[in-house]
Amino acid sequence: MSSSTIRVRFAPSPTGMFHVGNARSVLFNWVLARQSGGTMMLRIEDTDAARNRPEWVQGILDAMAWLGIGPQEYEGPLFQSDFAQHHREAIERLLALGLAYYCDCSRDQVNARTGSEHKGYDGFCRDRGLPAGDGRAVRFRTPHEGSTVIVDLVRGKPTFDNALIEDFVIARGNGSPVFLLANVVDDMVMGITHVIRAEEHLPNAPKQQLLWEAMGAEPPVWVHAPILVNEKRQKLSKRRDRVALEDFRAEGYLPEAMRNYLMLLGWAPSGDREIVPWDDIVAEFRLEDVNPSPAFFDVKKLRAFNGEYIRGMSVEAFIEACQPWLRSESLPWRAEAYDADAFAAVAELAQTRISVLSEIVPMVDFLFLDEPPADEAAWAKAMKADAAELLAAVVDAFAVAEWRAETLKAALEEIGAERGLKLGKAQAPVRVAVTGRTVGLPLFESLEVLGRERTVARLRAALDRLS
Structure with missing residues (x-):
């Protein structure tokens, strides 16, 4: 495969916030596309009606643009719902080939037969020959012999015993496709060659590869990047940890610093370097060099990175970057009290003393207040x-x-x-x-x-x- 044929995709679900893990994934995809002369596609996984909100989709576009990935850097956005006809055709094709079947079992019935709610589907309907009917799901007929090998540029060749893979659902009782099938079909239609995503999706990979093979297509190159963990080595959680890219942006982190830091979560450039020019990262990054071990998302280190980038700015650029914080509507001083010349006079001194741009407000507020802050x-x-x-x-x-x-x-x-x-x-x-x-x-x-x-x-x- 020549590099010019590389096609990658970033396929987020609108969730109301842009997770730093998503940011790392889109950067890995973007860098591969840029260095190879390939194409990156943006596909919004919008089939969950509860999450299909325009403002959340716009949040994804805005977060990507802040990272430097503007509309000229990708094709799209496309929407998973646009591929609905392809999903239906794929389901019908698998049924016609005998590679899928209808199932009328409820979860309670399966649990009663297996004696446990933790065991997978027992194959009860596999050979019943049920026709289509209201409420009947469609299951994929997983081969019970052999194994499925995932060729992963980061993890080698994880091997999964087919006998341990249940006949999984590919269409719900209302006919709508599940994520596993829709994801595969979308990638096929879009001609995706490399699937670069987080490690948490690895358990889905054998099922998806079986679907690729069942539909007569060559599976993509799999890349499962390491999960991001906190200081306790727990997987980052939006309920517990700081993970929203929007929050870091609002606090005054620079996109250049965020890009640099996220790229180092699982990968290292040549030499003993951490602050690395973006062009060097694009030139040196190799998926094969990504470390499969969990990567520590260290906010303190990110803050230090950001301070380095702030100190590396020209004074003029620093003054301009501070303006959203110095002219916001929630300042402790009156808007007309702001003196641009006074700030310019101390800007170079302040630049060496802050790590995030929001720290500029308490650093210089005494210049614009009628009285000094009461502490x-x-x-x-x-x-x-x-x-x-x-x-x-x-x-x-x-x-x-x-x-x-x-x-x-x-x-x-x-x-x-x-x-x-x-x-x-x-x-x-x-x-x-x-x-x-x-x-x-x-x-x-x-x-x-x-x-x-x-x-x-x-x-x-x-x-x-x-x-």
Whole structure:
């Protein structure tokens, strides 16, 4: 098979959120298509009516676009419901070939015969020759001899004993196809050559391969990427773990950092590298090199990655990237109080101190608020018994000092030295009085931008409170 014939697909179900596992899967598919000159298809598995909501489909498109996978990077979206006629034809074909049969057994009846609700179907209707009828499902006639070998680029050749594969349902009693059949038929119609998906789908693979073979088609190349786990090595759960791509985007993670990090969940580039240019990833990635072991989705490491990417931006790009957070409707300051020039003056300092873009708000809010944020814990930590005397001296010095960071620093150093205080101790009450926080941007550069009038006013307000 030449590389130009490679056709992959990403086939998510609309669920209201875009799981980071889905993001890793679509990236693996996208990279293979890009490096081979092949095609990636987007197919929305929309046959579950409860999940078939336009806004959820749009959420998938938006999440992919944020990752950098815009409409020009794939064909579609196609919808599984568009293939309904192909599904019906496949069911009829399997019935006509004797490779499927009708079944009227209820789950309770099967459980009663097998004596357990955990055992598979017992084949009761396999040779009854039932005709079509209301409520009768269609089951695939699984061969009872031999085994099914899945040739998987990540997992080698997992082998499944056919005797342990039940005659599984391919169409429900109302005639609608189940996922197993619809998925296979869709891939056949779309000419998919490689199925790249999460390890959790591996148990479906032997059944799907049997369907491919029963319909006279060559199965695709299977690729089951490792599952993503949390710090307890539990499979990521949307009910327990942070897994929604939208949440990371809202917090201020960069798509470039997210792409880089997700690609390393099961795969490693050459050399001792982790922060890797995207073009290098596309050039080096090989499905055969993916590790089958579960991959730890480490939010702390992702955060560190993001910080590296933020620090790697130009200052101009950083300023632009921060604007959605600095101009949102839920800010602690009045919209008209935002000063673009003031932010630009401290942007380079802030850029080295945040790991996600949302952290920019508490980093610079003191510049745009009428009064510094009220943090009682910070106040109690900084305003010791001698704070009032020190602040009074600072007010006098700052009222006449040349308003430059170096001059202000020198003045405070002198005031602190007179009281036996190193600069770190001396500046603590000043920082809290002016910015409301114990940590933040470099103090004296911040004061220079804030200006003499506002700085001195805040120091006097702190003095009034202390007295």
